[in-house]
Amino acid sequence: xxxxxxxxxxxxxxxxxxxxxxxxxTAPKARGTDNLEIAVLSGDDIAHLADRMxxxxxxxxxxxxxxxxxxxxxxxxVILFGTRVSPLGLNCGYCGFDTCGEKGPExxxxxxANDMGIAIGSAVSRAADxxxxxxxxxxxxxxxxxxxxxxxxxxxxxxxxxxxGKSPFFDRK
Numbered sequence: 001x002x003x004x005x006x007x008x009x010x011x012x013x014x015x016x017x018x019x020x021x022x023x024x025x026t027a028p029k030a031r032g033t034d035n036l037e038i039a040v041l042s043g044d045d046i047a048h049l050a051d052r053m054x055x056x057x058x059x060x061x062x063x064x065x066x067x068x069x070x071x072x073x074x075x076x077x078v079i080l081f082g083t084r085v086s087p088l089g090l091n092c093g094y095c096g097f098d099t100c101g102e103k104g105p106e107x108x109x110x111x112x113a114n115d116m117g118i119a120i121g122s123a124v125s126r127a128a129d130x131x132x133x134x135x136x137x138x139x140x141x142x143x144x145x146x147x148x149x150x151x152x153x154x155x156x157x158x159x160x161x162x163x164x165g166k167s168p169f170f171d172r173k
Contacts, residue, residue: 009076009163010042010076010077012076012163013075013076013077013132013161013162013163014040014042014076014077016077016127016130016132016161017040017042017076017077017079017161018040019126019130020079020123020126020127020130020132020159020161021038021039021040021079021123023122023123023125023126024036024038024079024081024119024120024122024123024126025038025119026122027115027118027119027121027122028115028118029115029118030088030090030111030114030115031088031090031111033086033088033115034115035083035084035085035086035112035115036081036082036083036115036116036119037080037081037082037083037084037150037152037153038079038080038081038082038119039079039080039082039149039150040077040078040079040080041077041078041079041080041149042076042077042078045078046072046073046075046077046078047073048147049072049078049140049143049144049147049149049158050069050070050072050073051069052143052146052147053065053066053068053069053072053139053140053143054066054069056139056142056143056146057069062139064139065139065143067172067173068137068139068140069139070168071135071137071160071168071169071172072137072140072160074162074164074168075160075161075162075168076161076162076163077160077161078140078158078159078160078161079123079158079159079160079161080141080144080149080150080156080157080158080159081116081119081120081123081141081156081157081158081159082116082141082144082145082150082153082154082155082156082157083112083113083115083116083153083154083155084112084152084153084154085105085106085107085108085109085112085154086109086112087100087103087109087111087112088100088109088111088112090111092110092111094110094111095107095108095109095110106154108154108155112155113155116155116157120136120157120159123159124136124159127159127161131163132161132162132163133161133162133163133164133167133168133169134159134160134161134162134169135159135160135169135170136157136158136159137157137158137159137160138157139158140157140158140160141155141156141157141158142156144156144158
């Protein structure tokens with residue numbers, strides 16, 4: 001039997017996306033507290049995300065949403081990384097308040113965002129190990145948040161994954 005790579009590429013990307021999500025989960029977290037939500041989009045869910053990104057571009061004039069939507073359409077999977085606001089009681093002041101008790105629930109906790117960043121660092125490292133084209137995207141994460149794809153998360157970033165002859169994420173217009 002001969003099986004051409006283009007016939008199983010997206011299935012392979014989806015399996016690798018699961019490995020990447022697990023690598024992100026095991027990243028260190030402040031005080032050992034895990035406030036992350038991680039999900040993998042594939043198939044029609046990718047198309048819905050890209051369509052919504054295009055709608056945002058049309059409504060706001062922010063052209064980078066349209067550019068990024070075209071990148072998303074070329075992916076086999078998109079990993080979403082979100083965090084809930086859950087102050088850790090460290091009273092660090094990074095949020096602009098002297099104590100965790102003074103800040104409201106709408107103000108992000110530095111450590112929640114930092115933990116998400118460390119997890120994404122683990123994820124992109126694993127994606128590089130697997131030789132997958134990838135790029136962390138605010139636009140796709142912001143759109144996912146607006147769509148309610150990770151309920152309860154106040155910050156979301158996305159990691160689209162592709163396997164192309166040339167990465168769709170560079171030399172962009």
